[in-house]
Amino acid sequence: MNLYKWLFLLYNNDMVRTRFAPSPTGYMHLGNARTGIFSYLFARHQNGTFVLRIEDTDRERSTKEFEDSIIEDLKWLGIEWDEFYRQSERFDIYKEYAKKLIDSGHAYYCFCKEEDIEKQREEAYAQGKAYRYPGTCRHLSKEDVENRLKSGESYVIRFKVPDGQIVSFEDMIRGNISINVDDFGDFVIVRSDGSPVYNFVVVIDDALMKITHVIRGEDHISNTPKQILIYEALGFKPPEFAHLPVILGEDRTKLSKRHGGVSVRFYKENGYCPEALFNYLCLLGWSSEKVGKEVISKEEAIKYFDIKDINLSPAVFSHDKLYWLNGVYIREILPEERLLEDLLPFLEKAYGKVDIEYLKKIVKATRKEYNTYLEAVKKLRPFFEEREPDEAAKEELSKIDRKVFELLKQEIESLEELTPENLKGVVKNIQKSTGLKPKDIWHALRIALTGSLEGIAIDVIASILPKEEVLKRLSRYT
Numbered sequence: 001m002n003l004y005k006w007l008f009l010l011y012n013n014d015m016v017r018t019r020f021a022p023s024p025t026g027y028m029h030l031g032n033a034r035t036g037i038f039s040y041l042f043a044r045h046q047n048g049t050f051v052l053r054i055e056d057t058d059r060e061r062s063t064k065e066f067e068d069s070i071i072e073d074l075k076w077l078g079i080e081w082d083e084f085y086r087q088s089e090r091f092d093i094y095k096e097y098a099k100k101l102i103d104s105g106h107a108y109y110c111f112c113k114e115e116d117i118e119k120q121r122e123e124a125y126a127q128g129k130a131y132r133y134p135g136t137c138r139h140l141s142k143e144d145v146e147n148r149l150k151s152g153e154s155y156v157i158r159f160k161v162p163d164g165q166i167v168s169f170e171d172m173i174r175g176n177i178s179i180n181v182d183d184f185g186d187f188v189i190v191r192s193d194g195s196p197v198y199n200f201v202v203v204i205d206d207a208l209m210k211i212t213h214v215i216r217g218e219d220h221i222s223n224t225p226k227q228i229l230i231y232e233a234l235g236f237k238p239p240e241f242a243h244l245p246v247i248l249g250e251d252r253t254k255l256s257k258r259h260g261g262v263s264v265r266f267y268k269e270n271g272y273c274p275e276a277l278f279n280y281l282c283l284l285g286w287s288s289e290k291v292g293k294e295v296i297s298k299e300e301a302i303k304y305f306d307i308k309d310i311n312l313s314p315a316v317f318s319h320d321k322l323y324w325l326n327g328v329y330i331r332e333i334l335p336e337e338r339l340l341e342d343l344l345p346f347l348e349k350a351y352g353k354v355d356i357e358y359l360k361k362i363v364k365a366t367r368k369e370y371n372t373y374l375e376a377v378k379k380l381r382p383f384f385e386e387r388e389p390d391e392a393a394k395e396e397l398s399k400i401d402r403k404v405f406e407l408l409k410q411e412i413e414s415l416e417e418l419t420p421e422n423l424k425g426v427v428k429n430i431q432k433s434t435g436l437k438p439k440d441i442w443h444a445l446r447i448a449l450t451g452s453l454e455g456i457a458i459d460v461i462a463s464i465l466p467k468e469e470v471l472k473r474l475s476r477y478t
């Protein structure tokens with residue numbers, strides 16, 4: 001690295017700071033993973049800093065297991081972070097800022113009973129109106145508040161939304177967004193159990209962590225004005241915002257469990273490789289025309305990523321396309337070592353201990369045959385397991401002259417080595433001596449070795465299976 005580049009990095013390193021802020025309330029959804037990827041690419045493209053922040057303030061719904069799974073899945077996807085925070089460890093900080101807001105008159109204690117609020121909400125609902133807290137506790141006297149706090153009355157803390165204000169911001173993807181905050185009513189920032197709510201803590205964290213660009217899903221657009229009000233009340237400068245378009249299923253409704261597997265975990269467990277999933281998620285909403293191709297490595301994505309190239313229209317998730325792309329990675333892109341490493345646990349789960357040298361031979365000859373590792377497990381079965389003939393094979397078997405199995409055994413026994421070439425010779429010899437058609441001889445060999453009429457080319461299977469195993473399987477039919 002030359003001196004200028006080094007100096008550039010030194011000065012600019014912390015200029016851009018983005019964060020990914022998942023809530024550990026479930027496995028990571030593909031939409032969240034895409035948000036994480038885009039925040040990551042945005043930071044890396046500019047030699048910035050990428051922060052991972054676990055948003056676990058919702059104590060009832062957050063679990064350590066889901067946090068672990070999110071961290072594991074991010075690592076699996078190849079998204080590495082520079083700083084890590086957990087909101088549940090920062091409650092003292094939030095308390096301090098809630099107090100600041102109260103002291104400066106931007107927030108207040110509210111002693112309204114939950115039942116009363118519920119009643120008001122139902123009334124508003126019955127009248128077809130959106131509920132808005134009427135500000136009952138906004139003007140309580142200082143003494144009143146102190147007495148009620150002293151007597152241990154339960155309370156929430158509400159943010160005082162200024163009357164008649166319109167909050168505007170420039171979204172990096174959508175341009176100007178203006179929202180009238182009058183309708184919000186004074187919203188809760190600390191719950192009655194003392195836990196702070198998302199719209200409050202997210203501001204404290206983004207400000208204290210010096211986040212420069214907040215990139216998140218469009219479902220958060222309506223939260224942004226609330227957050228901007230809190231930034232202003234605390235005298236913090238708001239970051240830039242980019243709200244990513246939603247991801248839809250192929251029926252054009254929001255991608256959800258109804259569409260089948262929608263978590264990163266699902267694809268991991270179903271035999272997808274992380275590079276392909278990363279690549280596919282990049283294509284959801286980012287028009288990579290500048291890259292000029294759809295098969296993009298992480299390094300290329302970092303190099304070309306530009307938030308200006310995000311499409312405003314929703315991205316449509318296509319399972320078929322991801323399946324195709326995964327096949328491309330298995331066939332053409334993953335180094336053999338990686339493919340072996342990825343396949344091994346899937347195969348061992350199905351068939352027990354697998355010899356790595358044996359697997360190497362198999363993978364070399366078959367990697368064009370499957371699009372996922374689970375599919376590989378199914379297709380590679382003959383290499384690991386002997387099978388009873390299935391119905392179609394049984395029917396075929398009834399038409400085959402059984403002596404062909406004995407002949408195959410004899411011919412193969414006499415071979416030094418089993419190769420596709422040698423096997424062709426075997427079939428030719430048997431054809432000559434018996435007059436059987438080559439097709440039937442191959443069929444017989446396939447049934448004996450695999451129990452099925454379909455699958456990976458039989459000469460490939462027969463030449464990789466150990467010779468003793470081939471002979472053993474043939475013996476069942478002699």
Ligand code: GLU
Pocket residue numbers: 021022023055202215216217220
């Ligand atoms: N924890 C929030 C979520 O998972 C993060 C939203 C944000 O990025 O501000 O939706």
